[in-house]
Amino acid sequence: MTAAAVELPRRVWRARSALPGFGRSLGFTLFYLSAIVLIPLAALVIRPWSLGFAGVVAEIEEPRVLHALELSFGASMIAAFINTIFGLIVAWVLVRYRFPGKRLVDALVDLPFALPTAVAGIALSALYARNGWLGAPLSSLGIAVAYTPLGVLMALIFIGLPFVVRTLEPVLADAGRDAEEAAATLGATRLQAFRRVVLPALAPALLTGAALAFARAVGEYGSVIFIAGNLPMRSEIAPLMIVIKLEQYDYAGAAAIGMVMLAISFVMLLALNGAQAWANSRR
Amino acid sequence: MTTKTALAFKGPTADSRFARLLLSIIAISFIALFLVLPLIVVFATALKSGFGSALETFKDPDTRSAVRLTFLVAAIAVPSNLLFGLAASWAITKFDFRGKSLLVTLIDLPFSVSPVVSGLVYVLLFGMQGWLGPWLRDHDIRIAFALPGIVLATIFVTFPFVARELIPLMNDQGREEEEAATSLGASGLSTFWRVTLPNIKWGLLYGVLLCNARAMGEFGAVSVISGHIRGLTNTMPLHVEVLYNDYQYVPAFAVAALLALLALVTLVVKTFLEWRYADEIAAQHRH
Numbered sequence: 334m335t336a337a338a339v340e341l342p343r344r345v346w347r348a349r350s351a352l353p354g355f356g357r358s359l360g361f362t363l364f365y366l367s368a369i370v371l372i373p374l375a376a377l378v379i380r381p382w383s384l385g386f387a388g389v390v391a392e393i394e395e396p397r398v399l400h401a402l403e404l405s406f407g408a409s410m411i412a413a414f415i416n417t418i419f420g421l422i423v424a425w426v427l428v429r430y431r432f433p434g435k436r437l438v439d440a441l442v443d444l445p446f447a448l449p450t451a452v453a454g455i456a457l458s459a460l461y462a463r464n465g466w467l468g469a470p471l472s473s474l475g476i477a478v479a480y481t482p483l484g485v486l487m488a489l490i491f492i493g494l495p496f497v498v499r500t501l502e503p504v505l506a507d508a509g510r511d512a513e514e515a516a517a518t519l520g521a522t523r524l525q526a527f528r529r530v531v532l533p534a535l536a537p538a539l540l541t542g543a544a545l546a547f548a549r550a551v552g553e554y555g556s557v558i559f560i561a562g563n564l565p566m567r568s569e570i571a572p573l574m575i576v577i578k579l580e581q582y583d584y585a586g587a588a589a590i591g592m593v594m595l596a597i598s599f600v601m602l603l604a605l606n607g608a609q610a611w612a613n614s615r616r
Numbered sequence: 617m618t619t620k621t622a623l624a625f626k627g628p629t630a631d632s633r634f635a636r637l638l639l640s641i642i643a644i645s646f647i648a649l650f651l652v653l654p655l656i657v658v659f660a661t662a663l664k665s666g667f668g669s670a671l672e673t674f675k676d677p678d679t680r681s682a683v684r685l686t687f688l689v690a691a692i693a694v695p696s697n698l699l700f701g702l703a704a705s706w707a708i709t710k711f712d713f714r715g716k717s718l719l720v721t722l723i724d725l726p727f728s729v730s731p732v733v734s735g736l737v738y739v740l741l742f743g744m745q746g747w748l749g750p751w752l753r754d755h756d757i758r759i760a761f762a763l764p765g766i767v768l769a770t771i772f773v774t775f776p777f778v779a780r781e782l783i784p785l786m787n788d789q790g791r792e793e794e795e796a797a798t799s800l801g802a803s804g805l806s807t808f809w810r811v812t813l814p815n816i817k818w819g820l821l822y823g824v825l826l827c828n829a830r831a832m833g834e835f836g837a838v839s840v841i842s843g844h845i846r847g848l849t850n851t852m853p854l855h856v857e858v859l860y861n862d863y864q865y866v867p868a869f870a871v872a873a874l875l876a877l878l879a880l881v882t883l884v885v886k887t888f889l890e891w892r893y894a895d896e897i898a899a900q901h902r903h
Contacts, residue, residue, distance in 0.1 A: 347713035351795050353804035358707040362719070365700045369771055370726055373737035376747060380740050419646045426643040430636055438644060440887040444651045446826075447879040447886075449833025450731075451853040452872040455860050456654035459661055459869075466657065491650055510629045517628035523635070552730025555835035555853070559860065572732035576840060579736065584745050591733040598728065 381589035392589040397565055398574050402590075404482060405571035406597065409550035412489035417543045420497025421535070427498070428505040442499070445492045450555025457488050458559040480562025485570060488557045493546030500542035501535065508534055537609050544605040548598050658876045661869035673870040678847045682855035682871070689763075689838075689851060690831040693770040697827055698820075701778025706808075709786035710794065720783065726775040734772045735840025738765055761843030766851065769837040774827045781823030782816060785897070789815055818893040822886070829882040833875060 341348060347355070381389050392398065427439050445453065461468040461478040471478055478484045512534070516526035554572040561568040569577075571594055578587035631639070662670045673679055704723060708716060726734065740746050742759040752759060759765045793815070797807040813820075835853040842849040850858060852875055859868035889897060 341712060341714060346715075347711060350711050350791075351798055352710050352791065353798065353807075354706060355711045355713075358703040359711075359713070362700065362704040362707050365703075366719075366722060369768070369775060370722065373741055373772070374725075374729070376740040377733065377737050419642070422639055423643040423646065426640050429631070430640060432640060436887070436891075438647060440883055441647055441651055443883055443886065444655065444879070447829050447833075447882045448655070449835060449853050449872075449875045449879065451835040451856045452658060452833070452875050452879070453654060454835075455856060455868060455872055456657045459865075460654055460657050466653070487650075491654065494646075494650065513629040523631060526629070548728055552733065553836075554730065554732045554839075559857075572730050572836065575732050575736055579739060579840060582745060584740060584743065587736055588740055591730070591736050594730060595733065602728070 377588055377591050377595070381585055381592050384585045384589065388585070389589045389592075392586045393593055397569065398571075398590060400566050401569045401571045401574045402593070402597075404485065404569070405551055405594075408482060408485045408489055408570075409547050412486055412493050412550050413543045413547035415490055416493040416497045416546045417539055420494055420542060420546075421501060421539065423494070424498045424501035424505055428502055442495050445495050450492070450553070451559075453491060453556040454488065454559035457484075457491060457556065461487060461560060479560055480564065480568060482568055484560040484562070485557055485568060488560050489550040489553060492553055492556055493550050496545040496549060497539075497542035500545065501538050504535060504538040540605055540609050544602055548602060551594065551598055655876060658869055658872050661865060662873035664869075665866055669866060670870040670873065673867040674874075676867070678850070679855060679867070679871060681847045682850045682852050683874075685763075685766075685850065686832050686852040689766055689770050690828055692767050693774060693831045694824060694828050696771055697774055698778050698824055700775075701782055701820075701823060704779045705782035705786050706812075708783055710791055723779050724776050726772055729772075731773055731834065731836025732840055735769045735837035737772075738768050738841050760841055761845065761849060763849070765841040766838050766849060769841045770831050770834055773834050773837050774830045777827035777830065778820070778823035781819050781826075781897070785816055785819040786812070815896075818889060818896040822889050822897050825882060825885055825889070829879060832878060 381392070384392065393402070423442065427435065427442075458479060459465050461471070461484055463469065463472050463477075463479065465479070468479055476483070478487060508531070512530045513526050516530045517523075521529065552572060554570075554576075557570055558573055561570060561573075563569050563573055571590060575587045575590050578584075578590065674683070704719075708720060739760055741748055742752060742765060743749050744753065744760075746760070749760075759768070793811050794807050797811045798804070802810070833853055834851075835857075838851055839854055839857070842851070842854060844850060844854060844858065846858065852871055856868050856871050856875070859865075859871065
């Protein structure tokens with residue numbers, strides 16, 4: 334989402350315009366934004382400090398909370414990695430190949446965006462339960478998915494895939510094939526052309542898609558809690574710890590976890606943005 | 617989202633048949649296994665003991681009240697965000713002012729916040745031990761664990777949908793048409809109704825569609841602020857959870873199937889809009 338950047342002269346905060354309604358529309362925008370988003374988020378950042386700095390650290394260092402944070406961020410990273418690989422394959426097939434039913438497959442990629450998370454949650458839980466369609470064959474192989482960290486991972490893969498595919502598709506479609514053709518005429522095999530020519534061009538989009546999938550996975554709640562089984566020190570995720578703290582009326586503790594989650598995701602997104610800028614500057 | 621660059625002949629950049637087959641099989645199996653199978657499970661479980669017993673679920677007063685509440689919440693939250701989206705995109709795309717890119721970033725902020733945190737912030741403000749909690753209790757105003765809280769949390773999680781569709785679209789369309797209308801003496805409102813709105817109607821509909829789907833399906837944020845009072849503050853997704861935790865699998869999946877149907881309708885309309893009105897939907901979808 335970009336807005337046209339116009340250089341304004343110094344000491345002027347807005348350009349003159351012939352159109353009406355600037356004050357009213359901007360005023361309403363700022364009021365609504367503050368009331369719905371900014372003031373409530375300020376409460377999240379301010380509230381934990383009623384515990385004092387040591388109190389906030391103690392909340393986070395509680396073993397159960399620490400484990401939940403580790404699981405959330407660890408599983409989200411693995412899910413983002415798996416989604417990056419399969420998302421690339423899906424985007425490649427959807428952009429480059431033609432096959433019957435392609436439009437249907439393309440529309441289905443958005444399913445995790447459209448399907449309410451609670452619905453996805455109970456569906457995945459039923460699917461991977463010990464007597465479920467996939468759970469039964471897997472458990473006869475000795476693999477338990479439901480009520481384990483692996484179940485958390487499955488849910489996070491489900492919700493993250495469209496972020497990677499939808500970020501890659503336009504870039505793949507726009508990327509000209511000139512460089513690939515040049516590589517082919519210079520004697521590169523298909524695989525070499527892909528690795529040396531296509532992949533570097535896609536790297537920024539791959540990183541962005543992975544970052545979006547990761548950010549969504551860290552905060553995900555509805556699709557995870559059913560299949561996770563929520564066993565303390567084993568399959569509890571960070572957003573669930575917030576809910577548990579709230580149920581104990583520990584508002585400051587809940588806010589502390591929320592604030593830390595927000596801070597870690599923010600730092601990781603900044604780092605990824607930095608990596609992306611670096612990748613762009615090398616081209 | 618088809619591409620016109622797909623090669624019909626085998627050129628130097630076409631993959632071998634083997635690679636094409638292998639990659640297609642991997643992609644389609646992945647989608648079938650991870651995305652489609654869960655959807656099928658929802659309908660299969662809901663209809664396990666017949667269509668009649670699935671329908672029976674919707675005669676239960678608690679279920680009915682959950683369906684009503686979901687539609688009521690969406691009916692308040694979606695128009696609010698629609699109004700905001702119009703105001704924000706008008707201010708951002710028709711005028712130049714400092715701090716515009718910061719404003720655009722802030723509008724996107726709710727997308728990067730965990731749904732649970734989106735509910736939490738309102739509990740911190742309006743809950744019993746929240747900043748305004750004691751005052752609200754003294755004046756007998758209920759926000760948390762009541763309809764206003766549920767609506768606020770829903771508005772928060774669906775906040776950017778309309779604005780982020782309209783801003784790139786209206787940015788692309790420029791200001792000339794509106795400037796012409798105004799200079800010919802049209803009032804601000806009639807410029808908007810007669811010039812701007814016809815240009816953005818499909819993009820607007822697209823944003824509203826996505827906003828509505830999320831509003832009806834939101835779980836985490838609403839779960840934190842609703843208090844789970846059966847027949848009173850349970851929306852459809854929350855009711856799914858309650859039924860599921862009571863081991864009432866068929867009713868749980870019946871309500872889930874209704875939500876899944878809404879999701880499928882959303883996808884169909886979305887795909888149709890992308891296919892038919894690609895040029896009139898936001899620039900970011902044009903490829």
